[in-house]
Amino acid sequence: MPENSFKKVRTRIAPSPTGNLHLGTVRTALYNLLYAKCHDGDFLFRLEDTDRERSTEEFTNEILDGFEWLNISWDDPSSEDAPEGATMTGLVEDNIIKQSQREAIHKNYIQKLLDEGKAYRCFATKEELDALRAQQQANKEITRYDNRSRSVSKEESDKLAEEGKAFVVRLNLGTDRDITWNDLVRGEMSINTKDLGGDPVIQKSSGQVLYNFAVVVDDFAMQISHIFRGEDHLSNTAKQIAIYNALGFSVPEFGHLPLIFTQDKQKLSKRKHGDIASVNTYKKQGYLPEALVNYLVATSYTDETIGEVFTVDEAADEFEIDDISKSPAIYDIKKLNWFNREYISKLDYSDILSFCKDFSKYLLANTKYDGDKIKLMLEGVQDSIDKFEQIDTHIGYFFEDFTVINEKEIKTLEEGKQIIEKILILIDHDGINFDEPASFKTGLDTIGKILKLSGKKLFMPVRIAISGKTSGPDLGLIAHLIGKEKIIERLRIAVAEAVKTA
Numbered sequence: 113m114p115e116n117s118f119k120k121v122r123t124r125i126a127p128s129p130t131g132n133l134h135l136g137t138v139r140t141a142l143y144n145l146l147y148a149k150c151h152d153g154d155f156l157f158r159l160e161d162t163d164r165e166r167s168t169e170e171f172t173n174e175i176l177d178g179f180e181w182l183n184i185s186w187d188d189p190s191s192e193d194a195p196e197g198a199t200m201t202g203l204v205e206d207n208i209i210k211q212s213q214r215e216a217i218h219k220n221y222i223q224k225l226l227d228e229g230k231a232y233r234c235f236a237t238k239e240e241l242d243a244l245r246a247q248q249q250a251n252k253e254i255t256r257y258d259n260r261s262r263s264v265s266k267e268e269s270d271k272l273a274e275e276g277k278a279f280v281v282r283l284n285l286g287t288d289r290d291i292t293w294n295d296l297v298r299g300e301m302s303i304n305t306k307d308l309g310g311d312p313v314i315q316k317s318s319g320q321v322l323y324n325f326a327v328v329v330d331d332f333a334m335q336i337s338h339i340f341r342g343e344d345h346l347s348n349t350a351k352q353i354a355i356y357n358a359l360g361f362s363v364p365e366f367g368h369l370p371l372i373f374t375q376d377k378q379k380l381s382k383r384k385h386g387d388i389a390s391v392n393t394y395k396k397q398g399y400l401p402e403a404l405v406n407y408l409v410a411t412s413y414t415d416e417t418i419g420e421v422f423t424v425d426e427a428a429d430e431f432e433i434d435d436i437s438k439s440p441a442i443y444d445i446k447k448l449n450w451f452n453r454e455y456i457s458k459l460d461y462s463d464i465l466s467f468c469k470d471f472s473k474y475l476l477a478n479t480k481y482d483g484d485k486i487k488l489m490l491e492g493v494q495d496s497i498d499k500f501e502q503i504d505t506h507i508g509y510f511f512e513d514f515t516v517i518n519e520k521e522i523k524t525l526e527e528g529k530q531i532i533e534k535i536l537i538l539i540d541h542d543g544i545n546f547d548e549p550a551s552f553k554t555g556l557d558t559i560g561k562i563l564k565l566s567g568k569k570l571f572m573p574v575r576i577a578i579s580g581k582t583s584g585p586d587l588g589l590i591a592h593l594i595g596k597e598k599i600i601e602r603l604r605i606a607v608a609e610a611v612k613t614a
């Protein structure tokens with residue numbers, strides 16, 4: 113157990129249901145989960161649904177469904193070691209803590225800080241604050257709240273509150289000082305309170321307790337010992353440490369993870385990049401959850417002993433914070449597709465079939481092929497599927513005729529016209545046994561010898577002619593599945609096309 117005052121390692125993920133489940137949230141969850149697992153600790157889940165206007169049931173369900181799909185689950189948050197004052201209020205089904213149900217607790221702590229003079233009411237109006245900002249801008253100063261309401265006496269503050277004057281509650285950060293912590297990922301961190309925009313608001317005038325405050329109260333109640341989250345939370349961490357100290361709670365350890373950026377060096381976001389940021393997209397397109405999980409961990413994590421392809425359990429056994437990269441993770445769809453192909457290629461046939469069926473109009477309406485042939489077909493394309501959504505582009509030619517329109521491919525047909533003609537003659541002379549996939553290749557090799565051609569030059573025109581594609585399963589397998597009659601028809605069409613364009 114790393115050094116701090118907590119009895120057990122407890123980590124958590126605390127998503128806000130104000131948007132889709134973001135890849136970054138899942139990645140953060142995974143590092144928290146791995147850290148907890150590797151220290152025999154707990155990984156917990158809290159739904160931060162206090163922003164009433166922006167939180168929705170729909171996003172809540174999407175987040176929970178997403179985690180379920182990814183096979184990421186969390187532990188029971190109740191704890192025998194819970195300190196005095198900590199309560200599991202808000203614990204609902206499935207070990208979820210709902211922050212919105214803890215509002216009364218948050219407010220009690222706000223009141224405690226007010227009573228102790230560690231927080232104060234700020235009655236500054238919007239106009240006043242706008243004027244302050246305008247003045248600071250004119251003076252080319254950094255805009256920040258100037259802590260003016262610190263000096264309002266307790267009597268005056270109580271009187272104004274009683275009169276019904278609107279106020280927010282701010283934490284008194286005291287005289288300027290460095291807030292420091294030893295970040296688990298980034299090392300020594302120091303942020304001066306003067307860079308935090310003035311005393312932070314912890315409760316809005318509507319009475320809503322703000323994130324930085326609620327998060328501290330809840331992490332304390334859940335006895336969270338280690339918090340991994342994105343480095344966009346660095347200044348929040350400084351504020352939260354000040355809140356922990358004001359409340360007299362033990363401060364957990366923090367580790368700030370590099371964010372995910374796109375290739376053009378922008379932070380991956382729904383607003384800028386749309387659906388690629390959201391987990392649901394990958395579920396809908398037929399990615400395997402294990403592949404997405406592996407990819408997300410691997411974006412910022414390299415461990416030589418486990419290599420690139422690993423399960424959560426394998427990664428947890430070896431998990432080392434030092435193996436987390438400090439530079440931004442780069443979203444790379446090619447890499448994700450590589451992981452997905454790796455995982456698809458290892459699937460059992462029954463799984464392949466059921467995934468393919470979910471995504472294929474051809475398989476749904478199939479009356480052409482029996483089960484054995486479908487198996488040969490799907491096993492033939494299994495290694496080249498990036499995602500199941502693509503399945504029909506890989507198997508369409510088994511079910512439907514096609515027209516070659518790509519100029520380069522038409523040219524290949526033209527150049528290979530002789531090969532195609534010769535294979536037609538061979539078929540005509542019963543030189544190819546269609547029940548025997550290897551026979552087609554033997555026939556083609558013989559033609560290659562006669563024409564002194566081999567490799568792509570020999571195979572590609574035939575492949576294009578019978579499948580309309582430049583890659584795919586073994587040609588003999590394609591011929592076997594499609595059958596003699598159809599193959600002859602397609603080869604003849606290809607010759608005719610080649611003549612037309614020649």
Ligand code: GLU
Nearest residue numbers: 126127128160327340341
């Ligand atoms: N609800 C916050 C978010 O989604 C949690 C951040 C944290 O881990 O403290 O960004």
